[in-house]
Amino acid sequence: MNKKKNLRELLGEDYEDFLAIRNVKWVGPYTVDELLDNCLDNAFPKNPECQSIYVVSKKSWDLRPFAEDCSPLYVGSTTGMVPRFRTRIGDLIADMFGFFQPQSGHHSGGMSLHGYCKQKNTNPKKLYIGWLENCQCVRCAEYFFWDLLSPELNVKRPPKCEEHNRYTI
Numbered sequence: 001m002n003k004k005k006n007l008r009e010l011l012g013e014d015y016e017d018f019l020a021i022r023n024v025k026w027v028g029p030y031t032v033d034e035l036l037d038n039c040l041d042n043a044f045p046k047n048p049e050c051q052s053i054y055v056v057s058k059k060s061w062d063l064r065p066f067a068e069d070c071s072p073l074y075v076g077s078t079t080g081m082v083p084r085f086r087t088r089i090g091d092l093i094a095d096m097f098g099f100f101q102p103q104s105g106h107h108s109g110g111m112s113l114h115g116y117c118k119q120k121n122t123n124p125k126k127l128y129i130g131w132l133e134n135c136q137c138v139r140c141a142e143y144f145f146w147d148l149l150s151p152e153l154n155v156k157r158p159p160k161c162e163e164h165n166r167y168t169i
Contacts, residue, residue: 024141026064028130029057032093035129047131049083053142054131055149056092056113065130065149072149073116073127074109077142077158089129096124112153137161 027045030038038044047054058071065072076092078084088107094100095110096117117124135141139161146158 024064024135025133026061026130027133029055029060029065029070029128030130031125032096032127032129033125036093036125047086047089048134050078050085051134051138052085052132053077053135053138053145054089054092054129055145055151056109057128057130060128061130065145067149070128072151073153074113075142075146075149075151075154075158076109077138085131089131093124096127108155109153112155116153137163139163 027047054076055065055070055072056074056076057065058073059069061070076088078088091107092110092113095107096113098114100106100111100114102111113124113127116122117127132141139159142158143160146154
């Protein structure tokens with residue numbers, strides 16, 4: 001119990017943030033090219049069907065993304081508890097490559113990444129993507145990592161979790 005008190009005193013207002021991320025496990029990052037090349041390989045990690053968030057970045061990272069290391073471009077998830085996370089990643093990738101119509105919209109993050117790649121003359125296959133293995137609350141996780149990473153292309157702040165007052169990733 002003394003350790004917990006000492007840690008709380010050392011970290012101050014950052015104590016809850018520490019608790020929120022201490023057990024988080026990221027999968028990846030992989031280049032979009034690696035993800036596509038290994039889509040039929042059952043041994044290659046697949047994104048979960050639900051309960052996760054993803055980060056798209058310019059550079060790779062170790063263990064978890066840090067803004068100063070990976071140059072984050074976009075943080076996203078799915079809304080609600082529907083098992084659509086893997087489909088959402090598919091929508092993201094299709095739109096990164098320009099498979100959308102502006103008037104019909106598909107995935108705002110994918111469209112933003114497509115515009116970024118065109119502007120920077122960067123092939124979307126060279127970007128990195130990683131996702132959380134699991135998380136207790138998608139809303140808390142997305143908001144926490146959006147706030148921590150300040151991704152370059154997220155147009156809107158993700159909604160805060162209505163159930164939790166602090167992060168419960």
